[in-house]
Amino acid sequence: MKKFTIATAIGVLASAGLAQNYSIVAFDHGDQSLNLINVPDSDPNKVTVSNLFNFADPDTLVLRIDRAPSGRFYMDSSPFPPTNPNEAGLIQIDNLFSTPNQTFLAQGDSRFTRGHSVDFDAARNQVLMMQTPTSTHQDPRYFGVLAVDPDNGNITNVFEEDRDNPPPRPRWQRGIEMVKDINSQDYLALGVNGGTFVDPNGPGDPPDRNFGSTLHRLSIDGNLNGTESLIVDLSDTNVTGLNRPINFARGIDINPNNGDVYIADGEGSIFTLTLDGNGDFQGITEVVSGLLADRPDAVLYNPFNNKLLFNTARGDNIYQVNLDGTGLETVIENFDAGGIFIIPAPSTLALLGVGTLFATRRRRA
Numbered sequence: 001m002k003k004f005t006i007a008t009a010i011g012v013l014a015s016a017g018l019a020q021n022y023s024i025v026a027f028d029h030g031d032q033s034l035n036l037i038n039v040p041d042s043d044p045n046k047v048t049v050s051n052l053f054n055f056a057d058p059d060t061l062v063l064r065i066d067r068a069p070s071g072r073f074y075m076d077s078s079p080f081p082p083t084n085p086n087e088a089g090l091i092q093i094d095n096l097f098s099t100p101n102q103t104f105l106a107q108g109d110s111r112f113t114r115g116h117s118v119d120f121d122a123a124r125n126q127v128l129m130m131q132t133p134t135s136t137h138q139d140p141r142y143f144g145v146l147a148v149d150p151d152n153g154n155i156t157n158v159f160e161e162d163r164d165n166p167p168p169r170p171r172w173q174r175g176i177e178m179v180k181d182i183n184s185q186d187y188l189a190l191g192v193n194g195g196t197f198v199d200p201n202g203p204g205d206p207p208d209r210n211f212g213s214t215l216h217r218l219s220i221d222g223n224l225n226g227t228e229s230l231i232v233d234l235s236d237t238n239v240t241g242l243n244r245p246i247n248f249a250r251g252i253d254i255n256p257n258n259g260d261v262y263i264a265d266g267e268g269s270i271f272t273l274t275l276d277g278n279g280d281f282q283g284i285t286e287v288v289s290g291l292l293a294d295r296p297d298a299v300l301y302n303p304f305n306n307k308l309l310f311n312t313a314r315g316d317n318i319y320q321v322n323l324d325g326t327g328l329e330t331v332i333e334n335f336d337a338g339g340i341f342i343i344p345a346p347s348t349l350a351l352l353g354v355g356t357l358f359a360t361r362r363r364r365a
Contacts, residue, residue, distance in 0.1 A: 021345035022304035024318070024331075025052070025073070025096070026311075027062035027338035034062075034096065037318070037332055038345060042305040044320075044331045053093065053100040059083050062091070064118040064177070064298065065339035066127075068150070071095075074127050075339055076115025077107065082137050088112035090127060090148050105153045111142035117177040118339075123185060125150065126224065128158065130175045130189070143174060145189075147224050159218060159226030169196045170214050170233035177298075178218060179254045179261075183279065187218040188261060189228070190249045195235030197245040212236070213249035215263075217279065232273075232281035234263075240284050246271065251298040251310070260323075264299040264310055268292030270321070287325030291315070302342055311337040 024037040034053040040046040059079040066074050073093045082088070089107030093100055105127070106112065114137070117130035126147040133141040144160035161172060173194030178187040195212020212235020216228045235245035248266035255262070261273040263284075270288035275281060287308075288296075294315030302309045307320045309331070316336045321328040 022302060023343050023345045024309070025065060025341045025343060026318070026335070027065065027075070027340075029061070029336040029338055032058060032060045034093075034100075036097075037335070039331060040345065042307075042320070044329055047332050049332070049335070052096055053102070055102070057087070059087055062339040063114070063116050065341040066118045066120045067341060067343075068120045069122060072150070073341070074105075074118055074120055074150070076118050076129060077104070077112075078114045078116075080114070080134070080136075082113065086110060086112065088115070090115070090118070090129060092150065105150060106148050106155055109155060110140075111144075111146060111155070111157075113137045113141065117145075117175075117189075119178065119180065119187070120150075121147075121180070124220070124224070126156075128178070128187070130178055132174055132176050132192070145175065145178075145218065145226055156224045158220060158224050159228060170194055170212070170230055170236070172214065172216050172228050172230075173211075175216075176250060177252050179252050181217070181279070182254060182256055182259050185220070186279075187220070188231070188252060188254065189216045189218045190214070190252050190263065191216060192249060193247070195233045195245065195247065197233075197235030197247055199247065210247070212245050212247045213265075215249075215261075215273070215281075231275070231279075232284075234284075239281070242284060242286065250296060250313070253300050255301045255323075256303070262299045262301060262308055264296040266295045266297070266313065268294070268296065270296060270299055270308060270310060270325075272323070287323070288321055288328060291319075298340055300340065300342055304342070304344065309340070309342060311340050 032055040036050045038048045061078045062075045075091050077089050077091050079087050089112045090105045092103045092105050113133035115129045116132045119128045129146050145158040147156040147158050171194040172191045174192040176190045176192045178189035191214040193211030194214045197212030199210040215231045218226050218228050220226045250266045251264035253262050263271045268291040273284040294312035296310050297313045299310040309320045311318045317333045318331045320331050
């Protein structure tokens, strides 16, 4: 018999049109704060925003947020331009909804630059962070995945790109974000510019847009050693069947119900990618287009209304859209969002008879 969990209950209610209330924990670039964006009935006209926490350091920049089953929130600290001395690292916040307490689990290590992926791995009890430095960061720059032990702050190198002797394209290059595979202990990881496509009319703005993006599988063993393998070159239209190469992948998430993978492309699109039973590439479809001026960044599957939620790097908007690409609407505008994370609204919890908040962004091991 299939186990009926809280997550399953939310899915049932959402499919029945009942579980529509949700909230977003979002970092505001404008004033270096964490805020709660409430979206009653999934209706943008009813949105309210309340402050949760203000960071004292004006250099604080949060790009990604995740939450552990304990209720602790984890997020990167990625100052830009880079600070000297280096202030980049991993932030832990306890009691975010009552008396928030901020702790730097790791800070100052030269490998921390721009943490564009933060994933709490419950099975390994590690916070995985993908580092994607820019040209403004000092050499030697670290490109790869680090694991931070939340109990003691110890840092482990999980996977590092070979920048000195890179393999032929397509390859893992400038990993940008990853998400836990629901069918294994692996992660699905986006690479910004390791694809075979090279724009003959470059350079673009930023230069990453001159090269194709890729999707990889990252397998991590018991010693936290990572091994990558290519799933698909997203810029090879002969393989994807798309009418253009994907060459500015920014964000990724997965549907815990069917394994569909959602990819945000900075060229203004959202894609749905499917894998077969072996975890190999099966197909990809563009579901949202025409948002180049906004530049989609993080994309999340929202289990409370069975839609996609995504923020933008330039448009100062958060959008939601049906899974088939219809019904695109603005959830909130003039909100310069960095990291975003979906949580249930109190009314949804009451409907389910649940008294505490729990993580909803991804299925954890």
